[in-house]
Amino acid sequence: MTGIFRIFGEGDDLYEAMIDSIRAASQRIVLASYILAGDEVGWALLNELMNQARRGLDVRIHIDAMGSGRVLTRSQSRLLTAAGVRLKRFHRWSWRQPMRYNRRDHRKLLVIDGETAYLGGFNIHREASRQVYGETRWRDLHVYITGPLAAEAEGLFNASWCGLTDWSPRRQPGSNDRIIPNTTRGCRILLRCTIKAQLARASESIWLESPYFIPDRGLRKQLILAAERGVDVRILTTRKTDSPPAQWAARGIYGDLLANGIRIFEFQPRLLHSKLLLIDEDWANIGTANFDYRSMFLNYELTLVSGNRTLNRQLKSEVLRDLQDCHEVTGEAWRDRAAINYLYDMLGRLLRRWL
Template identity: 70%
Template sequence: MKGHSESILQGQLSVIDTGEPLAPEFELFNEGDELYAAMARSIQAATQRVFLASYILAADEVGTVLLDELMRQSRRGLDVRVHVDALGSGSGLPRRHRRLLRAAGVSLQRFHRWSWRQPMRYNRRDHRKLLVVDGQTAYLGGFNIHRESSQRFYGPTRWRDVHACFNGALAAEAEALFDTFWCGHPDGDPLRHTSRDSRIVPNTTRTCRIQLRCTIKDQLSAASETIWLATPYFVPDRGLRRQLILAARRGIDVRILTTEKTDSAPAQWAARAFYGELIENGVRIFEYAPRLLHSKVLLVDDDWGSIGTANFDYRSLFINYELTLISKNSALISQLRNTVLNDLQDAAEITGAAWKRRGLMSGIFDVFGRLLRKWL
């Protein structure tokens, strides 16, 4: 396995070193059914290898379609690897389905299974959602693989999310990052300069344990016109809250789009604990109402954007393992901006006057949220 992994990495480096790479083409998916169908087609078209990482990979109506395609390609002799989080996919991918995958020749790893010898590592999860096919096509974003994101199987209350598909040298970079993580080096440094205007950033590397957080902080401090953030879990640390407040004070349009419906009440308590301070300083906060918003998008001005697996909270920025696509590609940023604008139309703005009229219980929940914010 080590020799094979080294050959893959060398292949990516040869791509990087042969002239100026072409800018990748991007396609955004806002509906799970369309995304899963596209992923299945890409897996079917694979000729060499398929690498899949997912925090939640459920063997339900959605997941079994992709699992069947993965097993079919493995039986054809392709290198098929599946990396799931042991906690996130614990009940969704039961032992019977894991046995079927391995019997078909699929290489399967479950990240950070429970161990009495290392109990604290169970707190660090693999939160990535990434599919790479032949090192040429990649999918990255917020969608897990489960029925909750499918209109067909879950109905109108399906989760609201966004995912990006891209190709070329950037997909090769994604594959190299998957391979490094697969080989037991979760803090491996990413490849550089694989695209003129885009790169993939893990949140933790050997040289910087909080790389993504530092990158975000730098962008917020340099903003001149707009900061638009969409995240289901909004629990920023003190430094990032300060950057948002300073930006709003200097006249920048700062908008936070989070979710009214949630799968984690304590995380929502922690988010709402900071609403008052932010609103008082000019930050506009919106809660998406129709269903659970699960998107992870950050836009700064008109020329910088990110989409990936990381939420705007302690867990994603300091604890879990994440991947984020950062880009100055105008076409991608335009698509992301339209997505956020559409979601803002279905969101209610939280005003300072209404926020001050909340009851006593809301204040108590705020206290609990502040106390738990680093563990959510």
């Protein structure tokens, strides 16, 4: 049995559902988040976690030391610990291992009693809340999961909690759905290999959403080859960004992609933060990984890979909704842009592996 899927596209709806699930927990709750802020949004959720820890439940939180370093204070961390919550920070700065700091825990995962899970692009912070942040809140996607996949997600959390960042669960026989990390003992670039293979077999459509669109040469080649054989390849990325250098790097390859028949759309009204790949409507991945060097080669990520047509139809509807708020980039307009932008493109290409 695969379980139930539900898509969340609004942060307020997601956080309300997460709090309801936390309140319903009976044994254990595990939470991983790249950004877990002690603001109005984050503290409401953390209060519920502390309440459950005081009741005797096993509550563990794994946050990224850099992503949450400035937004979850030491005093807030002490309150969590005093309530019985076990808190770990991933890859703190170390003078002995300075390069380790560059490898971040980018996962966003909540699992309740090993039975229900939430996974996707939403961090836990005010920027994702319409009630708090207003109409300019970030646009994102998250998926709610029940059944065996939730148990897989909990296993992946437990492995990372113990420092086993390259562990992965065995594939369930007969299932088209998996939760996979981006690196395992058998393959240090598992997610990239999985995506590359699916791009190569695409026959009708490849629709991709990513705020940081910086594919390596191999993935870029597969997108171009797909377009050349008549596949409808559409890239949705963001006009508004929190990382201008990453946007420079993305725009640095627009010309090549447009020249080869790939359509590029920039989401206009808000920052697009969702991470989604839909191929031929019968294969999709949704999770924490961007389509860039950092997610494919450096950071630690989690992705739901699914052949569930019901879920994939929902994801297609989300993409179609986003396309309504996009501006399509055309080759002619791109060639005629201001000269200074070419310098930004060049700088972005030089920095692309570090963004």
